[in-house]
Amino acid sequence: MRLIEIDHLRLSIGEVPVLHDVCLEVAPGEVVGLLGPNGAGKTTTIAAALGLLRPQGGTVRLMGGDPWTGGAAPRRHVGVLPDPNGFYDWMTAPDYLAFFADLHGATNDAAAIARRMDRVGLAPRRGQLIGTFSRGMRQRLGLARALIGDPQLLVLDEPTNGLDPRGRREMHDLLLALAEQGVGILLCTHILDDVERLCSRVCVIDAGRTVAQGLLADLLAGQNSQLRFRLELAGPLPQGSAAGGAVPAHVRLLHHAPGHAIVDIDPHVGPPEAWRELFFLGWPIVAIAPEGGGLEALYLALTGGVVPGAPVQERAA
């Protein structure tokens, strides 16, 4: 059973269409990164997945059920760390966790609460009011709350925000351990390093559409099958280049700005042949340098929107 299964989701807030075509899956034991620029629709997608917003089209399943009509039951096995993440500042952390443990029907005796505090590194803060917590401590407490009821699915929005390097490493270790135990994790973050360290799969959303979804390794391999270069230019590109007019078939223009352009070259052709053709078409190239690949390049390529009519990457998984 998929823990989250979203298929061609469409959703408007008021009269404003926010999601046009979103697909997302999270299976037990995998960490899925949900990526996209600000305003792409990540938070709305999560809200729909958790039954907070009603979809206008497509299907949404949470723990096998409809989160909108299924009431509170599908959320019983889901832990969520939202962003922004507010607390009852006048409570102590153990009181706060005991309150949510009650709501989840989980054990809330002192020993169980102490274990939860210890698990996220908050044991020394037992008697302190939450209002005095730092941002990192609040993130840890939010994670402790999300783990109440031993969820099968964790939905985490920017979980490492405000954490120091050690805290971030501890968070990574904890999440990987949970995934090993079979917990499915949906990680929504802008920190690509977190995604590379934690995620087995990613889903990239841009302007309310899923533009890529699949195993991270496959997506990166797909990107690396191209050879990417940065070209320093002495002047503007020939007319029609942006629309693909003055670009050879085995060269793909990813991005261009005054003074430079980024291109992918089909490895079957080879760069020297490509440079010859570009010079012949009138590209004012003055320098050529290899451009780094990796997740950042993939993300920028997928969400930049510089290549008109570029095909959406197919789901690899």
Add this chain to the structure above:
Amino acid sequence: MSPALRIARKEAGELVLGLRGQLWLAVTTAVLSGFSLLLVGSKELSLLDNAQVVYDMAGLVTALGALLAVIAGIDAIGGERERGSLLPLLLAPVPRGSILAGKLGGPVAAWGVMLALAAPYFWAVGSTGQNLVSGMVALLALGTPVVLGFGFLGVALGAWMQSGRTALSVALTGLVLSASPLLLGPSLRQSAIGRMFDAVNPFSAALNGFDAVIIDSQGATTQAGHAAVAVAWLALTAWAAAAAMRRVSR
């Protein structure tokens, strides 16, 4: 413990034991003390009949309770949303109806504490007169649905409106309008519109009930008509709050 009860306990603790709640209770006692001292300090007011004073104080306590309830209701949803603490609650495996019921725990507890604090004042100003006990029964029976109705109204406005301040402005305008009979009294009933407003206004129903029981010495059980208006108000606002809660998404 049921989730609704657990949430209610949390809300009550926050409102009654939290700093804001304590300040509010201090303000309540200050207002009641001020009113009581006026009754003995002002020669004009000191000649008021005991029953009239008890009636006035019952209206004052109801107004203070409604004000606290509507503010607490708005804060329970709108305030928590602005502080970011509402979403974890919405995502807990608890039905929305239970959250709504629990959220009313704050106004219920505050109203209970307010009645307890007001009791000695009622004794001080009214024990030598008539109908003190039946007046307090009327306050409990008619004031409670009016006050809790304003609590539900606060929840509904807090849920509907994205801004807590806007919700507060709307709520206070409604409360002042509804509580206007406290100041205008019988003059309101001199026009057809005023009489119509008086007939459907829950605050008027409570005040007219207090008048009948405390001043006119009618039995508390004869106030079914006034109680019906107050209970209808409670039901209407509860429905509005439930409808608004279903729409809350963050």
Add this chain to the structure above:
Amino acid sequence: MKARMILATASLAVPLLIGAGRPSYAASTAAPAVQAVVGEAASLTVEFAPVATNPAAPRMGDRLAFTSSIRNTGATPVEGLIAWLSLVQVDRGHEQPVDLEDWSAHKAIAVASLAPGAAVTTNWPMRLIQSGQYRVVVSAVSRAGAALTPSTFVDFTVAPKPVVESGRVLPVALGVPALLVGGLLLRRRRV
């Protein structure tokens, strides 16, 4: 000084009380107006009575009104006429003059000149502040006059009404906030 004034008034009140003995103000109005000679050249009469609309059994907080008519019965004008209202409590053992401060804002009139045969009529409103038996009288005197011209007495009884007792209110009005604030401070100190 104040004590001497009260004693002086009380000694003056004694002979008036001896002759009174009327149980209510309605009965007292039947008495004839008093006539007095003022100086050598002028004489005044003062008639004083409650108005017909006064409540039959007044209670604390009710309002009463009285009218007086001061007539110059002499042959020459009366200059600098002053008339004032006096109220005394006549309950047995509590006989004392009453300060009109809270009872009425209408305490006296002044007339510059009252022609022979002319009269000045005045309405005296009053709010009943305390329960008890009372006697009210209007007195007149002129600048050149050598004697006081009093009206007849009007007696009335004010029935008690249950009102707020300051003895109960003060401890509660001051004690409850003090207890609340004290409790909060104690709790904060413990936290």
